Amino acid sequence: MSNAPEFPIAIIGAGFAGIGAAIQLKQAGILSFTMYERAGEIGGTWRDNTYPGCACDVPSHVYSFSFEQNPNWNRAYAPAAEIQQYLLDCVARHRLRPHLRSNTTITAARWDDGAGEWHLDTSTGEAVTARVVISGVGGLVDPAYPDIPGLDRFAGDLFHTARWRHDVPLAGKRVAVVGTGASAIQVVPSIAPAVGRLVVFQRTAPWIMPKRDRVISEHTKQLFARFPGLQTAYRWALFGLSEAMGPIVFLDSPLSKIGERGSLRHLEQSVRDPELRRKLTPHFQFGCKRVLISDDYWPTFERDNVELVTESIREITPAGIVTADGVEHAVDVIVLATGFKLGLANAPFPVTGAGGRTLDDAWRDGAVAYKGMTVSGFPNWFILMGPNTGPGHTSVLVYTEHQIQYALQAIRMMIAEDVKAVEVKREVMDAYNAHLQARMKRTAWNSGCKSWYLNPDGSNHALYPGFASEYCLGVRHFKCDEYHVVPQAPGETASAG
Ligand SMILES: Cc1cc2nc3c(=O)[nH]c(=O)nc-3n(C[C@H](O)[C@H](O)[C@H](O)COP(=O)(O)OP(=O)(O)OC[C@H]3O[C@@H](n4cnc5c(N)ncnc54)[C@H](O)[C@@H]3O)c2cc1C
Numbered sequence: 001m002s003n004a005p006e007f008p009i010a011i012i013g014a015g016f017a018g019i020g021a022a023i024q025l026k027q028a029g030i031l032s033f034t035m036y037e038r039a040g041e042i043g044g045t046w047r048d049n050t051y052p053g054c055a056c057d058v059p060s061h062v063y064s065f066s067f068e069q070n071p072n073w074n075r076a077y078a079p080a081a082e083i084q085q086y087l088l089d090c091v092a093r094h095r096l097r098p099h100l101r102s103n104t105t106i107t108a109a110r111w112d113d114g115a116g117e118w119h120l121d122t123s124t125g126e127a128v129t130a131r132v133v134i135s136g137v138g139g140l141v142d143p144a145y146p147d148i149p150g151l152d153r154f155a156g157d158l159f160h161t162a163r164w165r166h167d168v169p170l171a172g173k174r175v176a177v178v179g180t181g182a183s184a185i186q187v188v189p190s191i192a193p194a195v196g197r198l199v200v201f202q203r204t205a206p207w208i209m210p211k212r213d214r215v216i217s218e219h220t221k222q223l224f225a226r227f228p229g230l231q232t233a234y235r236w237a238l239f240g241l242s243e244a245m246g247p248i249v250f251l252d253s254p255l256s257k258i259g260e261r262g263s264l265r266h267l268e269q270s271v272r273d274p275e276l277r278r279k280l281t282p283h284f285q286f287g288c289k290r291v292l293i294s295d296d297y298w299p300t301f302e303r304d305n306v307e308l309v310t311e312s313i314r315e316i317t318p319a320g321i322v323t324a325d326g327v328e329h330a331v332d333v334i335v336l337a338t339g340f341k342l343g344l345a346n347a348p349f350p351v352t353g354a355g356g357r358t359l360d361d362a363w364r365d366g367a368v369a370y371k372g373m374t375v376s377g378f379p380n381w382f383i384l385m386g387p388n389t390g391p392g393h394t395s396v397l398v399y400t401e402h403q404i405q406y407a408l409q410a411i412r413m414m415i416a417e418d419v420k421a422v423e424v425k426r427e428v429m430d431a432y433n434a435h436l437q438a439r440m441k442r443t444a445w446n447s448g449c450k451s452w453y454l455n456p457d458g459s460n461h462a463l464y465p466g467f468a469s470e471y472c473l474g475v476r477h478f479k480c481d482e483y484h485v486v487p488q489a490p491g492e493t494a495s496a497g
Helices: 016-027 080-093 184-191 218-226 228-250 256-270 274-280 396-417 426-440 468-474
Strands: 009-012 033-036 106-112 117-122 127-130 132-135 157-160 174-178 197-201 306-309 313-316 320-323 328-330 333-336 381-383 419-424 483-487
Touching: 009 016, 009 117, 009 127, 016 033, 016 080, 016 396, 117 132, 132 396, 174 184, 174 320, 184 197, 197 320, 218 228, 228 256, 228 468, 256 274, 274 306, 381 396, 396 419, 396 468, 419 426
Parallel strands: 009 033, 009 132, 132 381, 157 333, 174 197, 174 333, 197 306
Antiparallel strands: 106 117, 117 127, 313 320, 320 328, 419 483
16 A cells, blocks of 8 residues: 555544544554644543543543554453553554654644645644644533632642542542542542542433453463454443344333343442442433443442432532532642533634635534534545534444544555545435434434533433444445545546555
8 A cells, every 4th residue: 555645644633533543544654644643642532631540431442453463451340541552552553653743732624625635733833734634622621610609719739530539638628529420430439438428419410231251361472362263252241232222222112121220230239238239229211311330329328428319519618528418528629520622613713615614604503524533515524523423322443443444445545546635415415414413313312301412492402322333334334425525636646556
């Protein structure tokens, strides 16, 4: 394949998605790519989230690349530091550092119709030109700070889980955790034994299923190292299991009762105090918000130094948190476990496509893309983990890997056939999304709760309303007839390859 500088490819972001794309391009013999990363190091989610207890909530053997399987995972659910090390090892093994521009934020992108290329502005002032852009900017990157009056008046230490202050000692302190979502349920049991007093502020009680995390024995690691096929089979089994459980999580159907019953049984086994159990019981349909997994979150509330507050927060004072009942909860440290701004709410930075149309404009009524990857009016732009590609029940990476393969097919075709631009046909994209939103009505996410998955108008542009295997089969082939494929004008060349 070609290493032609005439076919430069820009990968934006060096998290799982960007790194996966870089590995696959390199393995396909396409070396003319550069990975732009706004932070000083690779890793994305797993670089930024270093809070105590942070770990994946999909088994590590599925939450890793199929083409970079790791026989040495130490736990069924690897902690963040181990996942970050895995990504660092991937970058080292595939010698990706020469392709990486860290501390470089892409700040704007403009499509040049005549030349058939993207012009990218960077924070370093470097002007980048790329024939193809692969956007791997992530969906859960920027912390969401709650709009609580007095947030800036607190006299103690206040920080977000995704920006953990390791310089703030918690031992013996009075600590508040605001939020009871995916990060909170990992932080709360991890810090409770060390802090003096822990007050957890809950707006909505989440559905929680048993995690059954465990140490992976040396024997199993050796077996996986010696017989990689065995690990692949195990990976498939884990994936198959998550797919089998999928409809319980994502369908608005009587099946969700199975999940509810399992979770309530788990609650009963975790908490003896009936009043506490009542407060921790969710009041919305199973699956409507993200289903969480934990073995130690619920039991933590039976500790003497832990309190659950279900009154809503009125304000933050210099001394602590005041709830709607007028009680002031005096604390030394406030931890905001309040999640992330959804990366798909708008374009990650100004992106101007064909005819001067911006991505924000195209996404005014919600982010849409064909198969979550390509947008009409934005040629040669491939999004990884774009609109409607998030799973509710399995590993994100299953989707990401297939998206990388799809983009790779297009890139290979463009190089081989001397193609200037590929742009998904508007009617193809619209028909796909109309079908998707129709299916969305039958999902648990649309069963009436308020969640970060939903736009203000109730539409869901975040998640895929089906099985992962179904999505993956659907993106197996890049089909030229679904795209406007623009050849190079005579005399121009796409590549020397
Ligand atoms: C705490 C936490 C736990 C999670 N656990 C799981 C799990 O168990 N299973 C699962 O499937 N998913 C999980 N997720 C979702 C997780 O985000 C994805 O699985 C995956 O890590 C996303 O990888 P990514 O490369 O798409 O995005 P990210 O990891 O977010 O990486 C995006 C990268 O792009 C960079 N970037 C952004 N904008 C720019 C720009 N303009 N210019 C240059 N660089 C830019 C960012 O700095 C970042 O490094 C979790 C998320 C969080 C926050």
